[in-house]
Amino acid sequence: MDPSVVSVLGLLLCISCLLLILVWKKGLGKGKLPPGPVPLPIIGNLLQLNLKNISESLCMLAKEYGPVFSLQLGLERVVVLHGYKAIKEALIDQGDNFSNRASMPIFEFVNNGLGVGVSNGERWKQLRRLSLMTLRNLGMGKRSIEERIQEEAKFLVEELKKTKGLPCDPMFILRSAPCNVICSVVFQKHFEYKDQKFLHLIELIDSEFKILSSTWIKEKQHPQSEFTIENLIWTVNVLFRAGTESTSTTLRFGLLILLKHPEIIEKMHEEIERVIGRSRSPCMEDRNKMPYTNAVVHEIQRYVDLLPTGVPHAVSQDTQFRQYLIPKGTTIMPLLTSVMNDDEEFPNPHQFDPGHFLDESGNFKKSDYFMPFSTGKRMCLGEGLARMELFLFSTSIVQNFTLKPLIDPKEIDTNPVGLGLSKVAPPYQLCFLPS
Template identity: 60%
Template sequence: MELLGMTTIFLLVCISCLLLFSSWRSVSQKGKQLPGPISLPILGNILQLNPQNLAESLKKLSKKYGPVFTIHFGPRKVVVLYGSDVVKEALIDQADDFSGRSILPLFEKLFQGTGIVTSNGETWKQLRRFALTTLRDFGMGKKSIEERIQEEAHFLVERIRKTQGRPFNPGKFLTHAVSNIICSIIFGNRFDYEDKKFLTLIELLDENNKLQDSIQTQEKGNAHSDFTIDALSRTTLDLFLAGTGTTSTTLRYGLVILQKYPEIVEKVQEEIDHVIGRDRSPCMADRSQMPYTDAVVHEIQRFIDFLPFNVPHAVIRDTKFRDYFIPKDTMVFPMLTSVLHDSKEFPNPEKFDPGHFLNANGTFKKSDCFMPFSAGKRVCAGEGLARMEIFIFLTSILQNFTLKSVVDPKNVDISPSNRALANLPRPYEVSFLPR
């Protein structure tokens, strides 16, 4: 009996070795195996990662294993791309291969692969095409949207003016202003800042449901239609959330950074006074004549590095990448932080310096490493809108107000309060003094 048991164990070991060898041979024939730290069963590499600063953990691992390596979140394998060259190579040169979307298990039940952000394949293509076409029809990218942003900037300035120079946290004001832009696009109207009941919003949501119903009537003969109520509702929510949170956070973070550097604010205001003056609203045509202000806006987005990991991608097929083999549906982290903080492109990347986007003669300098909206086929659909909002809102505020920190500028903390999945500014108060 004991001999039979030993024989069984020996056979199992042999079979396991044969399976492992077969698997290794299959992978090695398609490409090299990806390097990476040894993972533990169930736990994966969690003990080697700092959940409070995961981006820094991956940066350290990249120094050991190179620009392409694997880690495991539990049993889930993730390919990490760390470095501007490798990220651009994946998202731009092999854009189709890396155009899939993968989400962390924590969010799978919530998103269920619906909407423009988390869907894949033909569903994603149809929803993205529909969203972009509809947004353009509603005015995105046209003069009418710029006028809406200018109008909202006026309401924001007047709301700030009512604080009469008292210190306060501007987060809510900025969120309401930015949200009103996407509301005006999606729902057809902006809302008064003091409106508590949002009765109009409910009416517009009902109208939105009717529009979705009419689209689904149109599609009733298509058993595999991507335009379902759930998909369109999720897409609308994606646009609403993405069109509110990222831009308002960028503005909120930008204002705390500018408190630390009053000399930068002075230069921006000098340029505003010279190009725009005090009597009219800023517009996008002004930007080409305001290289320093444009550089400051770009540097804010580069420095804060809002989404260090990007939104996770996935390869849509078995993919060969830099002689490595990546199996279909593997989750991929194209690390935007490694692009935005590339020390070869941006000297002293941890320092806030508008000079990163200025030539020696003071003209604006473009950079292929400016990638806060990602790149390739999954680039943010609202990039143009966000750029417009950030420029017009920020210049409108600085046209009318000087920022006064409640602490000495040199003591303003511009490090993020959260480094988990997104970099968020620390809570702060600031006074807006009329100019």
């Protein structure tokens, strides 16, 4: 063998050994981590994960190592939580210890770690408190925000009517509606869907979402305050990104699922006709009288399983969890898909069935296992807004249109297209026929 090749191999072997020693020393004496697969030098357990379907790989590992297990991703230690009991015990029962956001280089690259979504400690507490207070002042949870969504639902219906029943991809329109709701809250302004500034904003949100989904002014006098311009800008940015992409993706997925199940659309039509009719717009008071439609909206979110691995947390201090001692700073991955697809709570979880949220009498049935917005102290800030949007937009569309697929419903593929840690609906077209 060429001496130079031998030298290179020897160097790589030395580096690998040093890294293994480094990892070993890093965890030495700092607690007892949960069991897990043996990591390889440098890359850890990466080869044991299907990067196109990370959540499925993690669920398979949970069958072997239990509901709490460890992985080594490069030099990063990760503790995975599988199942409702483990996630509840960590994020709710020990919420303070598990409330930190894990360090993610991609966020450092995009926004320097600023904003409520990725910050920790006092910065996170101040920004979350400010965000919640501001959202309440702007109408979140009140009649005023519902009226904004109802108004946007009318614009949405009018835009869909412009398609004149011809085949179209609804992605742009379904993305514009929730984005405009955020605009009405933040800027107190509704934009036309073809407005150039509005289009540019959507492009920015879209490009940033793709990056972040991949696997990889009075305040100068108060230097300790976290209400800096940069932090506030990135906090608003999080509201736009999360409030636009998650809702629009769920809506687009939802329409595709309904196209495959025309019998479900028919039941929704019957309930809408009985409770609302056609002379007025849907409102949130209607939801309590529409258990089937409410169940369909919930089942769409459960079935879509938008963020199967959740957003990684980290422990804020050395933490005793069950029989383990997890060192401060360890990344925690709450596997939300394991809760949303629990086969005891949701029989036949991979089958779309609104009955998962209905009791024997046809009344709506709540479930603690419904976690599309995560749970605990890091639960999504915009949960209330998203719930209202999904119900009002979905109901308005079914109220005003007959959804016509371009192919036989039996041939429609609702399997998601993997996009790193999140899911997106496969491209499709349909016809919106005014009813």
